[in-house]
Amino acid sequence: MNVAKTYRQLVAENERLSQQLDEATETLTAIRTGQVDALVVQGRDGHQLYTLKTADQTYRVFIETMNEGAVTLNADGLVVYGNSTFAAMIGLPLSRVIGEPFSTFVTDESMPDYTALFALGWTEDHKVELLIRGNNTLIPCLLSVNALELDEGVSLSMILTDLTNQKETQRLLEENNAQLAQTNKALEVSNHDLLQFASVASHDLQEPLRKILIFADMLQNRHTHDLPPDSLRQLEKIVHASQRMKRTIVDVLTYSRLSTNDNQFIPTDLNELLADVLADFDLIVSEKRAVVRVDELPVVAVNRGQMRQVFQNLISNALKFSKPGVPPEITISSQVRAIDQTDVQPNPAYCTISITDNGIGFDEQYAERVFSLFQRLNTKDSYEGSGIGLAITKRIIDRHNGAITARSTEGIGTTFVITLPLRQLPV
Amino acid sequence: MNTQPKRSILLAEDDSDDTFFFFDFLHHRTDADLLPGVTNGVEVLDYLSSIGDNDLPDVIILDQNMPKLSGIEALKAIRSNARYARIAIVMYSTYVGPQLADECLTLGATSVETKPLNRAGYNAMIDGILSRL
Numbered sequence: 001m002n003v004a005k006t007y008r009q010l011v012a013e014n015e016r017l018s019q020q021l022d023e024a025t026e027t028l029t030a031i032r033t034g035q036v037d038a039l040v041v042q043g044r045d046g047h048q049l050y051t052l053k054t055a056d057q058t059y060r061v062f063i064e065t066m067n068e069g070a071v072t073l074n075a076d077g078l079v080v081y082g083n084s085t086f087a088a089m090i091g092l093p094l095s096r097v098i099g100e101p102f103s104t105f106v107t108d109e110s111m112p113d114y115t116a117l118f119a120l121g122w123t124e125d126h127k128v129e130l131l132i133r134g135n136n137t138l139i140p141c142l143l144s145v146n147a148l149e150l151d152e153g154v155s156l157s158m159i160l161t162d163l164t165n166q167k168e169t170q171r172l173l174e175e176n177n178a179q180l181a182q183t184n185k186a187l188e189v190s191n192h193d194l195l196q197f198a199s200v201a202s203h204d205l206q207e208p209l210r211k212i213l214i215f216a217d218m219l220q221n222r223h224t225h226d227l228p229p230d231s232l233r234q235l236e237k238i239v240h241a242s243q244r245m246k247r248t249i250v251d252v253l254t255y256s257r258l259s260t261n262d263n264q265f266i267p268t269d270l271n272e273l274l275a276d277v278l279a280d281f282d283l284i285v286s287e288k289r290a291v292v293r294v295d296e297l298p299v300v301a302v303n304r305g306q307m308r309q310v311f312q313n314l315i316s317n318a319l320k321f322s323k324p325g326v327p328p329e330i331t332i333s334s335q336v337r338a339i340d341q342t343d344v345q346p347n348p349a350y351c352t353i354s355i356t357d358n359g360i361g362f363d364e365q366y367a368e369r370v371f372s373l374f375q376r377l378n379t380k381d382s383y384e385g386s387g388i389g390l391a392i393t394k395r396i397i398d399r400h401n402g403a404i405t406a407r408s409t410e411g412i413g414t415t416f417v418i419t420l421p422l423r424q425l426p427v
Numbered sequence: 428m429n430t431q432p433k434r435s436i437l438l439a440e441d442d443s444d445d446t447f448f449f450f451d452f453l454h455h456r457t458d459a460d461l462l463p464g465v466t467n468g469v470e471v472l473d474y475l476s477s478i479g480d481n482d483l484p485d486v487i488i489l490d491q492n493m494p495k496l497s498g499i500e501a502l503k504a505i506r507s508n509a510r511y512a513r514i515a516i517v518m519y520s521t522y523v524g525p526q527l528a529d530e531c532l533t534l535g536a537t538s539v540e541t542k543p544l545n546r547a548g549y550n551a552m553i554d555g556i557l558s559r560l
Contacts, residue, residue: 202522203492210521210544211444217545218451253522 069141069160072148077101077118080155089162091135102158107131107138114143121145121156129163140167198256205249212242251388255373258306258395265400265424268304270297270353274332277311284319290328297334298351301424306396313389314416318357321414331356336422349422350402356415361408370406400424434557435460437484439471439501441493445542449488452549459553468496472504475511483514486556491520491527499531506535517556 005013063070069086071079079100087094090105106114110130117128125146132139140163148157216239224232274294278285285292292315300307315330322328334353362370362377369375371394374387397404402420436459440446446464453461462484465471471487487505491498498518505511515537520527528539538556543549 202524203520206521207442210542213544214448221546257524 067162069158069162071102071158071160072150073102073118073156073158075153075155077103086160089134089139089141089160090132105133107133117143117145118156121158122147122154132160139164194256198253201249202253206246209242209246209249213239213246216242248388251392254309255388255392255395258392258399264303265301266304267299267423268302268307269299270302270307270334273302273304273308274311277308277315280312281315281319288319288322288328290319290322290330293329293331295331295333297332297353298336298422300351300420300422302400302420303396306399310393310396310418313393314355317389318355318359318414321359321361322357323360323411326358329358351420351422353418353420354415355418356413358413361410361412361414363410364408367406367408371404433458433460434485434560435462436486436488436553436556437462437471437474438464438488439466439468439493439498440464440488440490441466442490445490448549452546453553456550456553458557467493468498468501468504471501472496475505480510483511485560486515486517488517488519488556491518499534502531502534502536515556515560519552 063083064085066083067085069089070081070083071086072081074080079097079102082094082097084094087097090097102118103111103114107130110132113128113130117126117130120126125144127142127144130141130143132141142161142163144159144161145156148155216235219227220232220235220239227235271294274297278292278294284290318330319328332353332355334351336349336351366375366377370377371390373391375391394404397418397420400420401424402418404416404418406414406416408414438446438449438461440449446466449464450461453459465474468489471489475483489498489501493501496504498520502516502518505514505516516535517538517540518527518531518536519540519542521542523539523541531539537559540552540556543552
């Protein structure tokens with residue numbers, strides 16, 4: 001083994017080693033700069049393939065597969081590297097991209113921004129929106145640049161985010177917003193018109209009606225003895241019809257005002273409220289020999305006046321639609337429930353209040369229709385009413401974030417079930 | 428026997444039918460002295476300034492909807508003059524919404540009434556007004 005080498009042998013070996021060193025350095029550089037994916041090394045067992053699994057390779061895969069365009073520029077602004085996303089963006093093969101000045105892809109209007117970006121990017125990270133020339137289209141892009149120190153010198157790395165979709169979404173959003181604003185404005189106008197109408201209804205319709213009532217009343221009082229019975233009956237019909245119209249106007253007004261009054265929910269003892277309402281019905285209750293049973297009711301956050309109206313409407317209905325010759329029986333019961341586990345509303349609890357009567361009832365197929373405006377299931381002659389009462393009731397319950405349903409059997413009776421949250425969430 | 432003094436009532440109302448109802452239904456009352464009606468707020472103020480302190484009415488009933496000077500405007504004008512501080516001012520209208528009622532009471536109206544529908548209603552309204560004096 002220990003054979004002394006000749007000078008020529010040593011020189012040759014030195015040359016071989018220095019060549020190997022050069023190759024190794026070159027390979028290292030290639031690996032470091034990401035130009036190499038795999039190495040073939042001649043080992044004892046023949047050629048062996050080593051693939052690179054270093055961070056560099058990860059980044060290369062990353063850059064090739066990401067949705068952003070990635071470009072590296074040299075100091076002259078020429079493209080020294082571009083990923084395939086960038087090539088796809090501008091619709092050119094990579095071979096026609098490398099070596100081109102990046103400015104060829106920038107539209108004239110974006111050129112000042114690009115020039116500024118190119119000047120600034122070398123010293124600090126920078127972002128700007130530019131229009132890039134694509135394949136027959138212009139692509140709005142967000143350009144982020146930062147300077148990269150590479151072995152071959154400093155270069156400018158640029159990431160291009162295609163904003164086409166974002167811009168389109170933004171445009172659609174703006175369009176929708178504008179449309180919404182317009183619709184909103186139209187709604188406001190129509191709401192205002194409705195309110196105007198309500199106020200006109202309140203004054204200009206009620207005014208002449210009131211006079212009809214008063215003059216008819218005067219005639220009735222002063223000429224009871226001079227007028228033939230027929231005329232007196234007709235006068236009575238005038239009064240009656242006018243009164244009905246007045247009630248309708250007041251009901252319509254109430255209904256329309258429900259959409260404008262702001263909500264004031266105050267914890268209210270419904271027992272007190274109901275007792276108050278029932279007191280108003282004392283006369284008719286004793287006239288009809290009605291029996292009213294009331295359970296213990298909870299304290300609920302309500303608009304007092306509106307809730308009063310709900311009870312008024314439902315009890316008045318129960319008394320009105322009683323079976324001829326049968327004393328009305330009205331039962332008002334309630335239940336407080338903890339919140340349903342499946343309920344996503346963060347309200348702590350709600351209550352149901354049932355108002356059951358033994359009246360004429362109705363075919364349950366109308367159970368939803370009874371809550372619509374001007375829906376009547378009976379003729380005006382047999383049962384009076386504007387056909388607005390239950391619509392008002394439903395609207396009030398809706399405004400309390402509750403629900404009202406009706407169950408009924410013809411000839412047996414009707415139950416209205418109100419569901420109300422015990423507390424209202426602050427708006 | 429009514430031992431109460433007669434109270435004087437001034438009606439400001441532009442509608443001749445309403446003025447007719449007022450006088451027709453109330454003229455018989457022994458406790459009320461109905462002053463000749465005026466038809467708008469300007470006339471109310473003119474009338475008030477033309478009479479001496481001792482002749483000022485006890486009650487003014489103001490219709491809300493009047494030409495020239497509406498009920499509310501007349502109410503403001505009357506309440507801004509200390510000479511009229513002792514006059515009870517009643518606002519009345521065909522329809523009195525809660526907003527109008529609140530506004531009138533805040534401005535110093537003694538009460539707010541809905542226009543009555545018959546003789547009994549008119550007399551009940553006056554009963555109420557006089558009982559609060």
